[in-house]
Amino acid sequence: MKAAAVLKERENQIHRKGKEPFSIECNKESLAGAVSQRACVFCGSRVVLYPIADALHLVHGPIGCAVYTWDIRGALSSGPELHRLSFSTDLQEMDVIFGGEKKLYNALVELIDRHSPKAAFVYSTCIVGIIGDDMGAVCNRVSKEKGIPVLPVMSEGFKGNKREGYQAACDAMFKLVGTGDTTAISPYSINILGDFNLAGEIWLIQEYFNKIGIEVVAKITGDGRVDDIRRAHGASLNVVQCSGATMELANMMKRDFGIPSVRVSYFGIEDMADALYDVAEFFKDPVIMDKAKSLVRSEIEKIMPELNKYKAALKGKKAAIYVGGAFKAFSLVKAFRTIGMDVVMVGSQTGTKEDYEELQEITDQGTIIVDDSNPLELSSFLKEKDVDVFVGGVKERPIAYKLGVAFCDHNHERKEMLAGFQGMLNFAKEVYTSVMSPVWKFVPRRIKRESEVGLVERINKGEKP
Amino acid sequence: MSKMPPSYTSTTNACKLCKPLGASLAFRGIEGAVPFLHGSQGCATYMRRYIISHFNEPIDIASSSLGEKHAVYGGSANLKLGLNNVTKKYNPQLIGVATTCLTETIGDDVKRIISEYKAEFYNGEKPCKGEKSFELGKSFKLEKSEIDKVSKRDPYIISVSTPSYSGTHIEGFHAAIKAVVEQLTEPAGLINEIHASPDDIHTLEDTFPVTALTRESVNFMPGFVSAADLRYLKEVLTDFGISFTLFPDYSESLDGEALNDYPLIPSGGTPIENIKKMGWAKITIECGSTLPKESAGTALAQMYGTPLYRTSLPIGIRETDKLMDKLEEISKREIPARYRSARGRLVDAMVDGHKYLSGKRAIVYGEEDLVVGLTSFLAEIGIKPIICASGGKSGQLNQAIANVVEGLAPLPQVYEDVDFYDIEERAESLDIDILVGHSKGYAFSRKKGVPLIRVGFPIHDRIGGQRILHLGYHGAQMLFDAITNTIIAKKQDDSPIGYSYM
């Protein structure tokens, strides 16, 4: 089926399970004029580094790039909150003509003097890439003068999508790794990579690890601290959460420090338990494994009675998923299964071929799988599948709401804790509160359907419509 | 008197947004239009999210999605491809192309690219009229021939230069409406001629509603106000019996109803045919006290000799009075009873509440015109504006504030081109009772322990920002109640006794 909502050039980025052998194109540049939900390289870097709370994050560019990323995420800090401020060089016309290096230098000095950060990240934006400021040189100079690491993040927006931004962020962070003191770190130690402490999630995850006897050296980057990252190479294992945002850092740490890594997800009961088991497995210590098992058991026992209530209510309802990274989508598919719901559409902004293959494996027949979608397509899928709840980010929310579809926010802006065992319960509760709200009874979509149902009944009874 | 703020190099927590955002909002206020940013993908996505978080409405902003090689070799090919794709998919009546910092810096000649594009792709068919939204679901599957037919209608393409390194979203907003007026309006003669041709009469009846063909129409350009404000202005003008073109009008396109089908382009917006005729209106009313020298209004005056009346945003009693007087003059009617009584009730309420407000001290921040309007109102109700600040830099803020506080309150400290760091620093040692501005001042409000009255754009931490009414006697009434009750509530909450009566 070809819906008019799909531009011809995009047809190969959509797959319907069961029809034809699996094939999907992805990792393409967004099509001009298609209103992609994607962001830019800078956005990717900013997302990864943002939660490092004692660093200065200076956006070198015109004002927009900085102001649109001011305090928009729920990444919490247990201490300093420098990351919640929005710093910009706010380039003006003259800077664009004559270059922005001097302004960058002055801004950096001014802000470092004012806030005494542990390090500074300087983000390059599109026009900086064009006017050709030598950010590296300015950063070096300020670093020498101020005695803190000043790290350029080469995140010119046009260089690609978020994934290139993750890479740029990892490159910048990697310069910190290996510069701190690692004495007194336990052999049973890990770094947590790829969790951003939305709504305090990383504290919960850290608590789980501590309970099974494992030390967390650095949290990268949720509730992150510069000094922790500097000594991250002292940990025995990198535990990398899904999204792929920090995988590159783990790879570099493997290459230079020989630290192995495991990929995990903290979302959903199965994946959370697997995360703990995989880590316990790595240390090959029966005590740790026993503790992990009993932790999982007691946590599941704690949430099951309430979770079952939600499951009973939600059974058979239909869900659609559209998220940034495909790895998160895997967990979501499983989590929906846990509460008895069917996933009828799943997509991501930046998935890879392997990701989509895996999605195709774990989904049911007929499920739509889509790469780099847009509002029109998404809305046509929601309608076609008569979806009960849509999971996505802020940009997806109005699409769902306009059509009268329930919604669950699963992006960086969310304020609900969805990770861990407790998070699974929160997730079920959030889906439940949205899906079961009486407001859907009043939206045009349902009114229409109910009247159609009435029509069928009347016809069956032999009445004239 | 205002002191100069300390001049910092860096900007912290800016009190302004970037230019193409304003342009996109203005384009969204045209019927059947799609805003289009010529630049990399990120800008459009960021702005969409920012706008969505305020309006809670979908907003599609297309982008030419430039990549690295385009940044080096120019974005012409992608701009054309993007225009073509948007035309095919949205079937718009108009595409509003705004540049971004990137394409301004690489020096793309957008006007030229667009005329090349038209030469290559246009086949002379008039843009289709009315919004044909594809029914999703059943009727959604158009035959290929149908799609081709639909996409053959040529949309108008308006371009505006909006580099953010010179100016804020407000400059972008005004630049866009000026560009539309300059590029879309037609001389009366031309339209009359067409109308005179008998063959065309039938089509034209459909195209131009007869009432709008009279030369009695009034152009009303209120500036960047809320969706509720726009709806209110339409009521006011209608109640005065004035036929009007309100432009831009995103009151429906950015605050629409729940739907069964996702529209390609949301309904609502100023009809293009009305915009075309703005040149031969009997007067243009433009709101704002810090407007740029050259605006849509001055363009109409220059191009068609349309008289221009500029007035402040009608916020509070005196500024609303001014507008009402003007509308009485234009319509040759007395102010409708509904507004006369609203004014009376407002004054009555001001008396009822004056003791709670008298002598209270406020900081007002945000877009310059809004700051002027709110300052004027605060002064009227006995609140002392202490600091008036904006990220904009029109060079006119100080004078405009001086005009509105005269005779009512001492001149506050007035700052242009400041960020929240500057504002906080200036406010450090001051006693303040209330902040008035958009939701980005919340951090400051929390730190200072001073309540925030949310107005303007963006409102990202409450719902219904688009439904805040600021204008007219009715808007003043709502602001008055909100401000007074906030001050009473603060006193009540802070009191150890907890009175349950006032």
Ligand code: SF4
């Ligand atoms: S300031 Fe310029 S580069 Fe930044 S988001 Fe706005 S238009 Fe894009």
Ligand code: SF4
């Ligand atoms: S200018 Fe570039 S870096 Fe900034 S938001 Fe736009 S695409 Fe991203």
